[in-house]
Structures are given as C-alpha cells and as structure tokens.
Amino acid sequence: MAQRAQEAGVTALFPNTQGGKLSADGVQALLNKYVAKAREHCVTLRAKRVSPHVLRHSAAMELLQAGVDCSVIALWLGHEAMETTGFLSS
Numbered sequence: 461m462a463q464r465a466q467e468a469g470v471t472a473l474f475p476n477t478q479g480g481k482l483s484a485d486g487v488q489a490l491l492n493k494y495v496a497k498a499r500e501h502c503v504t505l506r507a508k509r510v511s512p513h514v515l516r517h518s519a520a521m522e523l524l525q526a527g528v529d530c531s532v533i534a535l536w537l538g539h540e541a542m543e544t545t546g547f548l549s550s
Contacts, residue, residue, distance in 0.1 A: 487512055 474482040482490075488511075495510045516537070523533050 484512075491515075 472479070472481040474487065476482045476486055491510065491512060495505070499506045520533050520537060523536070524530065
C-alpha cells in the first residue's frame with residue numbers, strides 16, 4: 461500500500477498504514493501511546509505535558525540554542541515571515 465502512495469506522488473513524512481499522510485489525530489494517538497510507555501519508566505515525565513506542539517517548540521528551541529539561524533528555523537517551522545515566529549525574533 462505504501463508503494464501505491466509513492467506511485468501517486470504522496471511523500472508523507474509520517475505515513476499512515478496505507479502510506480498516505482498521517483492525520484493530526486493519528487499523530488496525537490501515536491504520541492499518547494509512546495508517552496504513556498515512557499512514563500512507566502521515567503517518573504519525571506509523569507508531571508510533564510507532552511503534545512505535538514510542545515515537541516515542535518522544543519525542537520525549534522534546541523535548534524536556536526545550537527546556533528541555527530532564525531530564518532532557517534522559521535522556514536523549518538513553515539512560517540512565511542520571521543514576524544510570525546515570535547519567540548525566535550525577540
């Protein structure tokens with residue numbers, strides 16, 4: 461099935477079981493599954509909020525702290541202008 465999606469020109473970063481684009485609900489379900497598993501072994505994670513948005517923000521901040529240019533991070537986040545990336549432009 462993934463081959464059919466490739467042939468149709470679909471290039472999903474996170475493919476679903478049919479090879480197409482994973483939905484937002486699918487991302488959230490997978491994240492919940494793995495966070496629950498991680499919380500079994502990591503006590504400090506139990507008190508933390510984990511969501512796709514938190515992971516996106518954390519990744520952007522790691523890139524910023526590693527010295528990646530703000531404009532590159534803004535593009536990676538999908539922002540068309542630096543002004544829409546508030547935490548990066550301050």
